[in-house]
Amino acid sequence: MASVAGVEVVAVRRGGVVVRSAAVAAGVLLAVGAGAGAAGTAAAAGPGTGAGPEADVAYHGRVSLTQGRLGVLLVPANDGPAALPNATVRLRLSAELADEQSLPEGCARAGAGQVVCETGRLPEHGQGRHIGMWLRLKERPSEVTLRIDTLWNGGATDRNISNNEHVVLALDTGDAYAF
Template sequence: MRRVAVSGVVVAGLAGLLAFGTAAAPAGAWAGPEADVSYHGRVALAEAQLRIWLVPENDGPAAVPNATVRLRLSVDLADRQQLPSGCARAGLREVVCETGPMPLHGHGRHIGMALGLRERAPEVVLRVDTWWNGGATDRNLANNEHVVLALDTGDAYAF
C-alpha cells in the first residue's frame, strides 16, 4: 500500500491523532476549543467514476484552523488519480483532504473530485468522516459522519 502526503494533510492528521487522541477521548483528556464540524455534499456514480462534491462547515462555538476529512469507498480506487490540491490518497480505498480554515458559522474550502474506480461497480458505499479535527472538541459527531449509497445511474445523492 502506498501512502502519499500532500500539503502535510496526512502528516498533520497523524500528528493530530497522536497528540490529541480520537474524537471520543476519555473524560479528563486534553480538549481543545469546541467546534461543530459537519459535511454536506453530493455523490454520483457513473460507469467507473465516482464524483464527489463536499462542503465542510463549522457551527462553532470556536473557529477551526484546519481539519482533515476522510472519504472511504467500498471498492478499490484505480491506481492513478487526479486529486485536487490538499487531498491525498491514504490507501486502496481512501482519500483524505484538508478542509482549510473554518470560521465560526462558516465554511471550509469546497472540495470536488472525480475518483476513478479500479473496475465498474453497480454501487459504491461512500463513508465520510473527520480524520483529524485540528485539535478541536466536537461533541456532535452525528453531522460529520455519513454513509451514502451511490448507484451506477449517474444520479446525484445528497448528504
C-alpha cells in the first residue's frame, strides 16, 4: 500500500480515492494531489491475498522518455479465470514528478514519484481501460526507471504476479520501451 503524509492509499476509483484513514476528504485531496474526488474509508486486501476470486491481472504497454517528460501507455488485462470489478495499478518512478501534472481520469498522484490509477472493469480474459499519460518530471534526467505493479485487486488471488510486476528503464531518446 502507498502511504502519503500518513494517509494510506488503498485504491483509486473514478471520482475518488479509497484510503485507509479517518482523514477528512479535504486532507486526502491535498495528500494525493489535485484531480481526485471525494474519499471514503475502506479496509481492502492487497494483491494475491486469496480473499476473493482467482484472477490473473497483467499489464502491457510502452514507456518513452523525452526532454523531461515520461510517456506511459498502459493496458491492464485479466487472463482469468474470474472477472474483477476494478483494480489499482501503481507507477513508481526513479525521478521526482514536477509539481503540476495533468493526469487522466481515475489517476492520482501518490507521492513525489508515484501515480496510482484505477484499471476499470477487468473482464475474464479481457482488457481494462487503456491508460495513457505524459508525466512531467521535476528535472531532466538522462534515464528513468519505471516500476509497475498492482497496488490493490479487491482481494483476488493472483497466482502469476510476474505479468503484473514490471521494471522498465527508459533512456532520454524518445524511443518507446515495451513491457
